[in-house]
Amino acid sequence: MTGDATSEVLASRLGYLLKHASLRLTETYVQALAPFGLDGRELAVLAVLAAHDPLSQLEAAGRLGVDRTTMVALVDTLESKDLVVRRRSPHDRRKNVVELTPTGRERLPAAERARQEAESRLLAPLSPADSAALFRALQALALEPRRADQPPG
């Protein structure tokens, strides 16, 4: 990102706004989570694992909406930081069960608080009503199942 004189014709384009809002938030997460040695995606992985206790890599990937090959790299990173461990499932030895380490469990709550506070700072200029509407709208866009192609008309 170089210039700052964003054109007015872009302010009404949903794609442009989503992309740049996303970039801005990623910056914010980097700053807020650096003290915890995490980025936003890694923290999301920890949160999902904490919430759904014993998850295989593939199950975690499904929850996170990432490919299983991406999940391998993600778990590699978190394991190298001693925040999660892989162990072979005794019930199905093809599966890796991924769990938080004590260190991971310890670090999670404070990192989540920092993330929450960073989001709140970023949303501070918005009215509470707009803030709530933003979440409702994004949930609809991001989480709703894809609709089939519209019939003409």
Added chain:
Amino acid sequence: MTGDATSEVLASRLGYLLKHASLRLTETYVQALAPFGLDGRELAVLAVLAAHDPLSQLEAAGRLGVDRTTMVALVDTLESKDLVVRRRSPHDRRKNVVELTPTGRERLPAAERARQEAESRLLAPLSPADSAALFRALQALALEPRRADQPPG
């Protein structure tokens, strides 16, 4: 993107929602703009050029929020599709003035309509109030100048 059982702990994370809403929209653009031989970013470039008539590559890059090296590739692509032309500025021969070709000018309105309709379909499940709030909120997040680090307290 593989699985679909998104975890509830992700539905309240602004970063996750923005990223995945952005991915969803990119998909939508691809479908809607394929008949015009464009993607969303390329259409945004055409729209900015049309709105601000004679722009140098660097000026256009500033408007679009992309690096000048990224702009080179973007203009290369559009020029190969005969949608824009570069010409050396007579006033400052270091600058490339980029303009729409007749073909580019012709194709722009229909492509913009298709984009607008695709966005409307995606936003259809939202109430008009939530839709308006979404744009207000995203404009605040994406376009507002960065604030300096907060003083403690």
Added chain:
DNA sequence: TATTGTTATACTCTATAACTATA
């Protein structure tokens, strides 16, 4: 045969550094 994890590989998007030409 199908599934899980893994590796190798490639593709997209983007940025940094260095070069050319102009100012």
Added chain:
DNA sequence: TATAGTTATAGAGTATAACAATA
């Protein structure tokens, strides 16, 4: 010296294909 455009290059992030172990 500084600026505009370009090229080479490298780093994320992600996906596809192929393989090993297991079911």
